[in-house]
Amino acid sequence: MLIGCPKEIKNHEYRVGLTPESAHELVSHGHEVLIETGAGNGIGATDDLYEKAGAQIVKIAKEIFERADMIVKVKEPQAVERAMLREGQILYTYLHLAPDPEQTKDLIKSKAVCIAYETVTGPGGQLPLLKPMSQVAGRMSIQAGATALEKANGGRGVLLGGVPGVLPGKVAIIGGGVVGFNAAQMATGLGADVTILDRSPEVLEKLGMHFEERAKTRFSNKANLAECVAEADLVIGAVLIPGAAAPKLVTRDMLKTMKPGAVLVDVAIDQGGCFETSHATTHADPTYIVDGIVHYCVANMPGAVARTSTYALNNVTLPHALKIADLGWKEALRQDPHLAEGLNVWDGHVTFKAVAEDLGLPYTPVEEALK
Structure with a gap:
């Protein structure tokens, strides 16, 4: 799978979706990784470190969105990023859709597969990615x-x-x-x-x-x-x-x-x-x-302590990213019901009940997406 990690563009957001170590793990599994130039500067991760990890550096985010099968981020995509998403593309990041009708509308329109860190569950109802x-x-x-x-x-x-x-x-x-x-x-x-x-x-x-x-x-x-x-x-x-x-x-x-x-x-x-x-x-x-x-x-409070936050986040998001990349998103979600809870939007449908209810939108069960 071709995995892309653009630079975060939210105000004073210094975190990055993939550390060089995470990029190396994905590459070692046989995947290609694209990193936007300067994406890791906020945590002291230079382009050179990513290249040594086996990632390819690209100059602009547009190229990442055009080429990648899966986009790995930290914060919810901003309007300019949402406009670049395409049908069937996997977006793996924090979304927080319930209070954000504009973002939800754009993600529905994109028909992308949107997996939200904050609703992926763990044993006992925990939220391990949050x-x-x-x-x-x-x-x-x-x-x-x-x-x-x-x-x-x-x-x-x-x-x-x-x-x-x-x-x-x-x-x-x-x-x-x-x-x-x-x-x-x-x-x-x-x-x-x-x-x-x-x-x-x-x-x-x-x-x-x-x-x-x-x-x-x-x-x-x-x-x-x-x-x-x-x-x-x-x-x-x-x-x-x-x-x-x-x-x-x-x-x-x-x-x-x-x-x-x-x-x-x-x-x-x-x-x-x-x-x-x-x-x-x-x-x-x-x-x-x-x-x-x-x-x-x-x-985005944790963005102020970007290095600590990025490494803490990658510790819990990388295993799921590897599973999605190795198996494809449908099979990964079929095998892991906890990861399936992270699917919020798919093919123009809202697949997380609380988001649909809060925003007054039709709800489509995740099982429909996994058929």
Whole structure:
């Protein structure tokens, strides 16, 4: 199979779909790999390193889209990239379609085979291709929130860890999954006063056993959520409904109860955000203020730590890429029902139920695509 990896063009996105090591693995399986020149510069991977791995360097993305059987990326294809997709071509990347009707419409029109990292499943309902980026984003959310809390950045001027004689900052983390757990690890490590909210008694029990007295846990109902948000210096939105739009848990009215200069970090922004006042921002202009509350809503947070993120991502995406390349996408999905969960769009049809429901589009079961 001919596999192409274009340079990411989203604002301040420095990750790359394939590392030189991943390109070498694909080549060693007998496949051809095309890399757009400079695609790996953000992680310190030069064109020379890719060539030594057996990949071919091409000058423009257009050539990759014209020639490749499978496109491997990190972020969702931008409009100019979607226009270059063709019928039957495999697109393997993060998509986050539920809050993005324009992208979904373009992918349907392209008739490409679109496999989304974020809906590929694992044993026990895990999301193994989303997990490493959730780990990175969870940890980064505390760094970003701590910076936004600085007075020069519009925040309250609170140091999360406090100092002797001064209370630490209060952090409320909404959602106790991978993002929430990693955010809590960072926040407790700094010495902040941490509360984690979740609706699952089992999750709350695990969090309580892990963090013991270092973090408090509370059941996430409207009253508890409102109280924690009002008291917090920093609120982390870490909720996820796989493949679907995030629920709006923090309303604009709740902002009026918060301390002026408090910070909201919406890690769920890729799925539309879990704060009513959220809209996607970029690393170039990461924050804005609504009703005196600082919002950090960067949609590709892990892109800021591109080297760590790229290698963590390739660790989990490469095995599936090899399977797709070795077997062809249909046979790969037939043999691996977890990978089949990643198929979101095929031949002009939406094949992921939550996306179809959120966008009011017809739903075609994956089984139809695999016939």
